[in-house]
Amino acid sequence: MTVLDAFNAGADGCEHHGARLLASLAGGRVYALPDAPSGAATRVSKAAAGIRPFCWVDGPRTEPSQLSDIENQARQGR
Known part of the structure; x- marks a missing residue:
């Protein structure tokens, strides 16, 4: 995985x-690296949430900035 910040x-x-x-x-x-398994970036995004x-x-x-x-x-209420 490659994780990029806002910059x-x-x-x-x-x-x-x-x-x-x-x-x-x-x-x-x-972003998934070229050798990452299929769906890796999606799994990382969901886990991070x-x-x-x-x-x-x-x-x-x-x-709020301290919570997921x-x-x-x-x-x-979403």
Whole structure:
């Protein structure tokens, strides 16, 4: 996987770590590398939506920027 930030700086990694990184980026994008299995980029995007940004930081998480996309959608009743 290649994960790009909003400025097109990127990092390559596995699906697991790509999802962790993507969850913590505003405006990030993911692309499968040429040897990646079919559907890898979609799996990373879906996984990132359910992971809290910077999940390795402890503390109460109540602000929208500290919650996953799925948690924020649930709070908005979507």
